[in-house]
Amino acid sequence: MARYRGPRLRIVRRLGDLPGLTRKSPRRAYPPGQHGQARKKKSEYAVRLEEKQKLRMNYGLSEKQLRRYVQKARRVTGSTGQVLLQLLEMRLDNTVFRLGMAPTIPGARQLVNHGHVTVNGRVVSIPSYQCKPGDVIGVRNRDGSRKLVEANLQYPGLANLPSHLEFDKNTLVGKVNGVVQREWVALQVNELLVVEYYSRLV
Incomplete structure (x- = not known):
C-alpha cells in the first residue's frame, strides 16, 4: 500500500495527536465519519491495529516498510518495541x-x-x-x-x-x-501492542 496523501486532520481525529504528521489541531474531538460520535467498545485487535496505524502514519511509512522494520527489530537483542522505535526515530x-x-x-x-x-x-x-x-x-x-x-x-x-x-x-x-532514549519519543504509542499485532503476521 502506498504512502497516505489524503487529509491529515482526518487521521489526527481518528488516531489522536500525531506530532510528526501535522501541527494543526482538529476542531472536533471525535473521530470522522457517520458513526464518529457513537462510542463503541473496541476489540483487542482494533486496539492493536490503532497503535500500529499511529506509528505508520506518524512516520509516513507504507505497510511493507513498517513490517520490514519490525522484522529488523526482532533480529536485534533487547526489547523489540524499543528497538523498533529507535530505528524509526533514527x-x-x-x-x-x-x-x-x-x-x-x-x-x-x-x-x-x-x-x-x-x-x-x-x-x-x-x-x-x-x-x-x-x-x-x-x-x-x-x-x-x-x-x-x-x-x-x-x-x-x-x-x-x-x-x-x-x-x-x-x-x-x-x-x-x-541513540534516542524512549522518553524522548514524542509520539504517545504503546509499542508492545504494535509488536503483538505483527507477531501473528510476521
Missing part, C-alpha cells in the same frame, strides 16, 4: 524534523528528497537513511537551501531538542551524539 527524515529544520516529518522528507540536506558533507536524498552516532547533518551550501531551513527554524515542529541531538542555528549544522 531515520534521516525524522532526525531532520527533530532538529527543527522542517515543521513536520512529511516536510522533512521533502527537504531530503529535494537534496537540501547533507550527511557528513555529502548530499543524501534518501529519507529512510539510518543516522548513526557521530553523523553530522547539515544544509547544502546553496542560498535556496539555507533560506528554506532558516524559515523553517522560526517555527519548529517540536520545541525541545532530544538529548541525543545537538544543533547550531548559526551554522545550520546538527550532530547525532547517540
Whole structure:
C-alpha cells in the first residue's frame, strides 16, 4: 500500500495527536465519519491495529516498510518495541524534523528528497537513511537551501531538542551524539501492542 496523501486532520481525529504528521489541531474531538460520535467498545485487535496505524502514519511509512522494520527489530537483542522505535526515530527524515529544520516529518522528507540536506558533507536524498552516532547533518551550501531551513527554524515542529541531538542555528549544522532514549519519543504509542499485532503476521 502506498504512502497516505489524503487529509491529515482526518487521521489526527481518528488516531489522536500525531506530532510528526501535522501541527494543526482538529476542531472536533471525535473521530470522522457517520458513526464518529457513537462510542463503541473496541476489540483487542482494533486496539492493536490503532497503535500500529499511529506509528505508520506518524512516520509516513507504507505497510511493507513498517513490517520490514519490525522484522529488523526482532533480529536485534533487547526489547523489540524499543528497538523498533529507535530505528524509526533514527531515520534521516525524522532526525531532520527533530532538529527543527522542517515543521513536520512529511516536510522533512521533502527537504531530503529535494537534496537540501547533507550527511557528513555529502548530499543524501534518501529519507529512510539510518543516522548513526557521530553523523553530522547539515544544509547544502546553496542560498535556496539555507533560506528554506532558516524559515523553517522560526517555527519548529517540536520545541525541545532530544538529548541525543545537538544543533547550531548559526551554522545550520546538527550532530547525532547517540541513540534516542524512549522518553524522548514524542509520539504517545504503546509499542508492545504494535509488536503483538505483527507477531501473528510476521
